Amino acid sequence: MxxxxxxxxxxxxxxxxxxxxxxxxxxxxxxxxxxxxxxxxxxxxxxxxxxxxxxxxxxxxxxxxxxxxxxxxxxxxxxxxxxxxxxxxxxxAFRTNAAFDLKQFWRHSFEVASICRLLARQRGVDPDTAFTCGMMHNLGELLIQTGAPEYASRLRTTVSSAAHAADETLQLGFGYPEVGAELARRWLLPQIIQDAIAYQAKPRQAPEGDQMALLVAQAARIADAIERFGGAGEAAREAVEGPLMEGIDLDQLFEALPEVVQADRAFSEVLA
Structure with a gap:
């Protein structure tokens, strides 16, 4: 396809x-x-x-x-x-079938957005833009659910965002980063948001000087670990260590995470 x-x-x-x-x-x-x-x-x-x-x-x-x-x-x-x-x-903007958990989808999106904002503050880049990129990073997933439900129903549910994108690419010929970036382009959203969505699975290939794709990739990895280990504890922190987190103070980040993530869940409750 x-x-x-x-x-x-x-x-x-x-x-x-x-x-x-x-x-x-x-x-x-x-x-x-x-x-x-x-x-x-x-x-x-x-x-x-x-x-x-x-x-x-x-x-x-x-x-x-x-x-x-x-x-x-x-x-x-x-x-x-x-x-x-x-x-x-x-x-x-989106309406999905009853089988798709829209509330959980937006809760995850806001969690990634909240983490993006924390990471942006550490790196000295605009935290509001980072939050927006994080919130919109998986719009392609929604479009696949609404536009190609017969394909979406065959996709495996995976814990890892990166694995999910790879699974979609294998079965559909493209993944949600490409779909989301194309939707952002058609919506005439700023190029920085388009690039953050498009390069989230390959942040090192993003345009030179653009850090948003890297922040989204890092935030998604952290959000996946929080989900897998049931919270922002030591197990989740150890799980995200590696080259992708180079330059990030994980101790500082994980100390701030519980309060920030809990606070921004208020948004998902309001929007549900």
Whole structure:
């Protein structure tokens, strides 16, 4: 099966709602104020409801309920709001069959994203961009599930992200990194996101100077180990040691992991 065939099989390409597209552009504008973001969020009932739900979750709830978008936006803050809007746009673009565990899929995506952000801070690169790349790293998996379910049903469930991608390549002729990168290209997402998705299974081949694919590869390896060993303990830490983690302070990373990963799971609960 060729990559073009998969996209040809789709009656409609998954799309991001117009309001969400406008909001994403607003977040990238340094002149944007949070009150203008709140007014645009109010235009999309789905995103607005998720913002209110997150603001009133255990993670952010204060002494009173948040009942307006203005108040909710101020409570969660600019960066969290940006993440939620982008995540809401991504999750709303796809519909899968009942056999695919969408909630688990997004929980894993946010875990990889959270780890990417920690790794980015260690390496001195933009943590928000790293988080976005991590959250979107396996969009190709969703497109395979929605666009070629007859193929997806024959794929083996594997623990390792890299092994899963290799399995797809063997059976379909391409893997989710290629599919996700092509979707990102058709969505006109920034080149840095396209490259992070495309080269996550071969980060050393990424364009010179681009570290995002490497961060995604490292974060996916760590997330796989956490899943395999039931948490971010010593066994998971030892399992990820190797050349891929060169330059990373694993002790510092694993010390911070439990709190960070638990906090960002609030997103997957809100989006489910």
């Amino acid at each position: 060729k990559l073009e065939t998969l996209f040809d099989k789709l009656h409609e390409l998954p799309t991001i709602p117009k309001v969400a597209q406008e909001l994403i552009l607003q977040f990238d504008d340094p002149k944007t104020h949070i009150d203008s973001l709140a007014r645009n969020i109010e235009r999309d009932p789905v995103i607005a409801a998720k913002v209110l739900r997150l603001a009133n979750s255990v993670r952010f709830h204060g002494t009173r309920d948040s009942t307006s978008i203005d108040d909710a936006a101020m409570r969660v803050g600019f960066n969290t709001l940006r993440t939620l809007v982008l995540a809401s746009a991504m999750t709303g």
